[in-house]
Amino acid sequence: MGAHPYFAAEEFAARLGRLKARLRTAGVEVALFDEIEAMSWISGFGSSANRWRCVGIPLEGEPFFLIRALDASVCRERSWIADVPTFRDWEDPVPVLAEALRARGLESATIGLDFESYGTSIARLRAMQAALPGARFVDIGAVVAELRLIKSPAEISLLRKAAAIGDEALRRAAAACVPGASQRDAARIAQATFIELGGDPYRPGPITAGRGWDFLHGHLGDEPLATGDVVHIELTPRVHGYSSRMMRCVVLGEPEPERQRAAEVLAELQDRQIAAMRPGAVAGEVDAILRDGVLAAGLRDSYDNITAYTLGLYGDAGPRTSDFTRIFHPGAAWRLEAGMVMHVYASAGGAALSETVLVTETGPELLTALPRGLLVNR
Incomplete structure (x- = not known):
């Protein structure tokens, strides 16, 4: 055996x-x-x-x-x-x-x-x-x-390790986003950090650059980075298949006031959403904190995607890159339970922010720990 x-x-x-x-x-x-x-x-x-x-x-x-x-x-x-x-x-x-x-x-x-x-x-x-x-x-x-929705202590330990690896990998990848460098440099550094720190040799996650507002799930490009670019980095580190996730936007140069405001509003709304992630909370009500807040702030005309989904075990060769067993959306009537782990994510106005959140008996716990907001390389 x-x-x-x-x-x-x-x-x-x-x-x-x-x-x-x-x-x-x-x-x-x-x-x-x-x-x-x-x-x-x-x-x-x-x-x-x-x-x-x-x-x-x-x-x-x-x-x-x-x-x-x-x-x-x-x-x-x-x-x-x-x-x-x-x-x-x-x-x-x-x-x-x-x-x-x-x-x-x-x-x-x-x-x-x-x-x-x-x-x-x-x-x-x-x-x-x-x-x-x-x-x-x-x-x-x-x-x-x-x-699988309710994680054991052993599973949570793996997710904690994956989150710590992701924090460091994103910090290193973001530091590499400078004029003249490429998105591939960020991807290479992130993946190498996964392996160096004990993670699985798996793809780093979506990394893409642009100057517009809707390029979060774009493709890895070859153009050299330049002042004014924004690099969206979403990392998906795994340890023995267990994945924590986070995303940040890296601004090369001074961020535009609109983007800075969007990032600050998203962080404040998501902080409120995360604070509401307690056992017994109705998912649709937790979703509304971010969704309605973004629309009320005028950062989006419509909010057509979910605001959180299940994290945990991912197969080496499965077709699903995300686990939608439980998701936050307007009609979600299910209730949160202690032991659930969710990827909460928000994007609007040229900014994006996400975290890995564990629901505990006493409330939410952020497993990821990077500063919450735009990362600026001046």
């Missing part, structure tokens, strides 16, 4: 217990998980979808990890799951799955799947139904994503 480099066996045992309780409520005998975030959270290991793979969790009996033979060794090293059925790259994994279920007496079971999983195509589901004609496949929804 493998050992995870960070989490203890008790961490995974607690996760499995919570998961099985949800599966019992859903009325299934076994559940299959094929999104990399779900597999990693359950087992400690996840791999890309070059070949389909899944974690099987029976209510009775031992879990299994179905995976291509090439990846079985590292799977066994990282995962606590001991049963790892494999297939060769050119073989169909579905018959191996069917055999694993038959060996457990589950060939005619009620099998739970997340019908919105990006890992299961229509063709894959039909193949499973054909291979297991006595089974009944039911939708259990995004069970693991829901369970």
Whole structure:
């Protein structure tokens, strides 16, 4: 049985217990998980979808990890799951799955799947139904994503480390934004800082420069920076897959009064929004503090994006760059709970600001710690 480099066996045992309780409520005998975030959270290991793979969790009996033979060794090293059925790259994994279920007496079971999983195509589901004609496949929804919302102390520790790495990486990247330098210099420095300080070797996040107002998710450019440019830096450092995030704008030269005012208004409104992030708070009401404030200040004509989303575990090879399991928007009726971690972000008037916020029993805690406002390189 493998050992995870960070989490203890008790961490995974607690996760499995919570998961099985949800599966019992859903009325299934076994559940299959094929999104990399779900597999990693359950087992400690996840791999890309070059070949389909899944974690099987029976209510009775031992879990299994179905995976291509090439990846079985590292799977066994990282995962606590001991049963790892494999297939060769050119073989169909579905018959191996069917055999694993038959060996457990589950060939005619009620099998739970997340019908919105990006890992299961229509063709894959039909193949499973054909291979297991006595089974009944039911939708259990995004069970693991829901369970992941409340972070354990061990998970919060990783997010704290990622936030500290991000603080230093953004400070160094911002310092590199000077006339004649390039956006690539900032990206290179940020990513090198991630690795130097113990983070994952992962992309740094969106870094782009411009002079207008709406270039937050632009592309990395090659033009030399010049006085008057604004470099938007959003860093997404990760430690063992756990990501904290922050963004700032770096102004080369004296910031325009309009941009300076926008940054100050955003910081004040976001401070109020963060202060409201307490257990029991209604997400839509917390969202309105920033959204309505920005519109009332005339910084935007409309506010069409969310103002916060879930942070936590991200897979190495997943298609989602952000986790929208919980988001702040006008119709969000869900309530905040202690242990949630959110990326709160605001942009308007040529300024942008974001933080990683942990909701605790006594209120919000900023995990990121850079000065809040424009970063100015005069």
